[in-house]
Amino acid sequence: MATTAEYGLGPLAYPRGWFMIAIADDVTTAPQPVHFFGKEMALYRGKGSGRPILLDAFCPHMRVHMARNTTSYVVKDGNQVEGDSLRCPAHGWRYNAQGACDDIPYSNHGIPKAACVTSYTVVEKAGCIWMWHDMEGGEPDFDLPAFAEWDRENVGWVRWKPDHLGTLPIHPQEILDNMADVAHFVPVHGSLGNVYFENTYEDHIMRQRFGAGHRTLVDTAALLETDTWYTGPGILLSRMSGKHPSVMMICNTPVRDGEVRVWFAVMSQTADNHQPTREEQAIARAYHEAGLAAFAQDFELWQYKEAAITVLQIPDDGPFHKGRIWYRQFYNPRDKAREIQQRVNGSHVTLRGKGEVREVA
Numbered sequence: 001m002a003t004t005a006e007y008g009l010g011p012l013a014y015p016r017g018w019f020m021i022a023i024a025d026d027v028t029t030a031p032q033p034v035h036f037f038g039k040e041m042a043l044y045r046g047k048g049s050g051r052p053i054l055l056d057a058f059c060p061h062m063r064v065h066m067a068r069n070t071t072s073y074v075v076k077d078g079n080q081v082e083g084d085s086l087r088c089p090a091h092g093w094r095y096n097a098q099g100a101c102d103d104i105p106y107s108n109h110g111i112p113k114a115a116c117v118t119s120y121t122v123v124e125k126a127g128c129i130w131m132w133h134d135m136e137g138g139e140p141d142f143d144l145p146a147f148a149e150w151d152r153e154n155v156g157w158v159r160w161k162p163d164h165l166g167t168l169p170i171h172p173q174e175i176l177d178n179m180a181d182v183a184h185f186v187p188v189h190g191s192l193g194n195v196y197f198e199n200t201y202e203d204h205i206m207r208q209r210f211g212a213g214h215r216t217l218v219d220t221a222a223l224l225e226t227d228t229w230y231t232g233p234g235i236l237l238s239r240m241s242g243k244h245p246s247v248m249m250i251c252n253t254p255v256r257d258g259e260v261r262v263w264f265a266v267m268s269q270t271a272d273n274h275q276p277t278r279e280e281q282a283i284a285r286a287y288h289e290a291g292l293a294a295f296a297q298d299f300e301l302w303q304y305k306e307a308a309i310t311v312l313q314i315p316d317d318g319p320f321h322k323g324r325i326w327y328r329q330f331y332n333p334r335d336k337a338r339e340i341q342q343r344v345n346g347s348h349v350t351l352r353g354k355g356e357v358r359e360v361a
Contacts, residue, residue, distance in 0.1 A: 001258035002307030007173050007324075010331030012135045013257050014038070015172075017204075017232030017330055018144050020251035020263055021122075022129040023162050027052050029081045031067040037133055038256045041120070042067035046084030046097060052129050053097045056117040059088040066095075126150040128162060128251075128263075138334060142204045145231045149247050149267050156271030158284035160249065163292060165262045168302050172233065172252045172260045176327050177308070178298060179208045179230065180318035182350050188297050195223060197351040199319055201326050201344040204337075206230045233330045244283060245269045248291050262299070266291045319348040 004013050014037045021034055022043060031044040040057040044067075057065050069075050072089035080087050084097040093115065094103040101115035121132040121140065126147035132140045149157045168175075178184075180199060185191035192213035200207045207229040213222070228238035236250040246268040252260045266288040270280040311320045322344045329340040 001169050002171050002309060003257045004171065004331055006307070006309055007171060009173065009324075009328050010336075012331045012333070014133065014135055014254050015233040015327075015330035016134045016136070016138075016334065017132075017142075017234050018123075018130050018140070019133055019234040019253040020128050020162075021054070021131045021253060022052075023164060023263070024052075024124050024127050024129055027129055031080060031086060033057060033065065033067040035255055036131070036253055036261070037135075038254075040065065040067075042086060043122075043129070044081055044086060047081050048083035051084070052122045052124050053084060053086070054120040054122045054131060055086060055095060055097075055099055056119075058117070059090065059093055059095075060115055060117065061088065061091060061093050064088055064090040127159060127265075131253075134334075136333060141334060142232060145235060145237055149269070152269075153275055155273050156269045156276055156280070158268055158270055158276050158281050160247075160265035160267045160288065162249070162251075162263045162265035165264055165299065167255055167259055167261050168299070169259055170302050170305070171258050171307065172254060173324065173327060174302055174305065174308065175250075175252050175260065175262075176206075176230070176233070176323060177311070177320055179206055179228070180320045180323045182210075182318040183316065185210070185212060188301070189294055191224070194351055196349075197318065198347060198349045199322065200347045201322065201341075203341050203345065204232050204329070206323060206326050233327060244287060246287050246291070248295075250295065264292055264295050318350045322348055 021036060027043060027045055029045050029047050031042045034041050034043045042055050042057045044053055046053055057067050059066055066086055066088050069089040074080050074087050074089045074092055080089065085094045085102060087094045092105045093101055095117055096102050097119060099117045099119035101111050104111060123130045123144060125144055130144055150159055182194065182197040185194060194212040196211045198209045209227055211223045211225040225241045226238050228236065230236050234252055238248040240246045240248065246266055249265045251263040255261050268284040268287040270276055270283040313320055325340065326344045329337040332340065
């Protein structure tokens with residue numbers, strides 16, 4: 001379990017960006033403990049607004065965990081969440097959605113200024129709960145992806161139902177390396193005759209364009225073409241061509257330094273300009289399962305590999321070095337990000353046609 005410092009990514013142990021922390025349907029008005037970025041937090045829906053709220057988990061009064069309790073009468077009586085506020089199960093101190101204590105039920109001596117917890121920026125979108133994380137405490141400096149297909153059920157898209165795949169004992173750097181790894185597609189995923197492979201870097205977005213034949217997913221003479229990109233360090237989307245166009249999502253969120261939690265999902269367009277029927281929804285689910293099987297091939301490699309602190313790179317590999325430089329922007333203070341982006345912004349063509357390797361500024 002190698003750490004950020006061992007990879008030399010920057011002074012911040014955890015990256016800045018948007019990260020998935022839960023499947024939206026799993027979040028209720030019952031507070032649940034979540035652990036990310038080395039912190040315990042409490043995630044719940046406000047009873048007043050219905051929106052997701054994320055607070056640091058420990059009440060500053062006596063450091064009681066506010067989301068790990070089933071026996072306190074505050075919890076048993078159903079009074080822990082009031083409106084959008086959360087009560088500590090030990091003494092009933094109540095914290096609003098901004099993290100400020102707004103009630104101490106047994107005291108009329110006012111509320112100490114120190115009675116507050118950190119409240120995090122969270123957004124519900126595309127069936128997921130997203131958290132903005134920044135060790136410097138700054139506001140988001142780039143947007144979540146649009147997830148446009150999520151709202152296109154009327155033209156045949158079937159919404160994804162994400163799978164939570166658990167944790168991997170690796171630093172997310174190992175996952176990001178896949179974006180440059182042209183050489184693994186044939187032996188791992190069954191690609192045939194890789195035709196083109198290109199990476200582009202544009203500020204907080206890293207992209208991979210890839211075309212190849214495939215043993216099972218396309219006809220013999222056809223190409224399986226993908227357009228894959230990271231929006232920040234934690235959200236991968238991939239558009240895939242074919243009879244039923246699809247969008248795949250892979251999310252990685254650090255649990256602690258050197259361990260990551262992973263989700264997977266696929267949306268597919270299985271109907272033509274109408275709400276998908278039950279049969280067409282089943283086709284979309286089959287696409288999800290096929291994508292998950294392909295991702296499991298990567299997942300198994302990551303699960304048992306040692307940390308590649310450095311890559312023993314040969315000329316026929318993709319641009320691992322550029323991807324790792326791009327990734328550093330999220331582990332450095334944001335005033336250093338532009339300088340890092342400018343080092344890699346542009347394109348790198350690894351395969352064009354029969355395998356020409358060429359650098360494009």
